[in-house]
Amino acid sequence: MASSTVRVDLDGKPINQLTICMIGAGGFIGSHLCEKILNETQHKILALDVYNDKIKHLLEPDSLSWAGRIQFHRINIKHDSRLEGLIKMSDLTINLAAICTPADYNTRPLDTIYSNFVDALPVVKYCSENGKRLIHFSTCEVYGKTIGSFLPKDSPLRQDPAYYMLKEDASPCIFGSIEKQRWSYACAKQLIERLVYAEGAENGLEFTIVRPFNWIGPRMDFIPGVDGPSEGVPRVLACFSNALLRREPLKLVDGGESQRTFVYIKDAIEAVLLMIENPSRANGHIFNVGNPNNEVTVRQLAEMMTAVWNCSRHY
Secondary structure, rough: OOOOOOOOOOOOOOOOOEEEEEOOOOOHHHHHHHHHHHOOOOOOEEEEEOOHEEEEOOOOOOOOOOOEEEEEOOOOOOOOOOHHHOOOOOOEEOOOOOOOOOOHHHOOHHHHHHHHHHHHHHHHHHHHHHEEEEEEEEOHHHHHHOOOOHOEEEEEEEHHHHHHOOOOOOOOEEOOOOOOOHHHHHHHHHHHHHHHHHHHHHHHOOEEEEEEEEEOOOOOOEOOOEEEOOOOOOOOHHHHHHHHHHOOOOOOOOHHHHHEEEEEEHHHHHHHHHEEEEEEEEHOOEEEEOHHHHHHHHHHHHHHHHHHHHOOOOO
C-alpha cells in the first residue's frame, strides 16, 4: 500500500500527485511499472493497451486499496480518436507500446516499423501540441553494431577491447544493409528518438528517453506450448528454458558471441520512477538503464543456465 507520508523528490521538494497516461500498460514493463506506482505512490494511471491480462490483478476487485487510481482503456493507438483526449487529461504520458520481440523483426518488418515509428508519431505530436511531458521507451539497439564486429575474422584488431566499446557521442552507428530486415527495429527506434529530440529542441517538448538494456523478470515471455502458444519464437531466456525443459540442444546464433547485460525488472523500474518524479533532472535527457557489471555472452548464459538446470535436477 502507498505510504501516507509526503513523498519528496531528489531535491527534497514535495511530489505532487500526477495523472499518468501509460500507453502499453498491459505489457511486461508496463505491468511492473503500474504495480510500483500503485503500491508506492498516490499517482493515478490511465492504462492504455489492447490487452489487460498482465494487469488484471490490479484492476479487480473494486475493493483493492488503489481502486479509483487506475482506469483501463482498451485502445489500439493506430486508429483511436480517444488518444489525444486521454493525453490531454494527463500530466505525463509514458509510451511503452512497441513490437520488441527479435523473432518478429525479420518476419514482420512492416509491423515492426509501424509499431515503433509510425504509431508513435501521434503520441509525440499530441504531447508537444498540448504541452504534456513525455517519457518515451526506446532500446539499447539504437547503438547498432560495434566496429569490432565488422573487422575481418583474422584481424589482430579484433582482440582490442576498444573496438567493442560504444561511446555515446563518438561511436558511428553501424546497422546492417537494407536487405537485413533484422535492423528495421533499431532504425525505427532511432528515428523516433531523433524526432522526440527535435520536438524538444524546436517546440519545447519536455521529454525523457529510456533505453532498457535487457530487462528480465516475470511476465516477460512465454514457454511455447506451456504458458503460451505452441508456435512462435520467444526471447533468449525463454528459448533456453524451453530447450532445457524438453531436453533439447540450446541453439546459438553465430556461436553465441553477442553480449547481454541483464537487469531484473524490479531494479530497472526503480530508475523509471525516479525519472517520473524528478522532471527537473530528467527532462531533455536520455538514460541507458542497464548493469555493465552483469555482462555475459549468450554462450556464457547458455552454459550458466545448463549448469543451474543440472544442479536443480539433483534436488
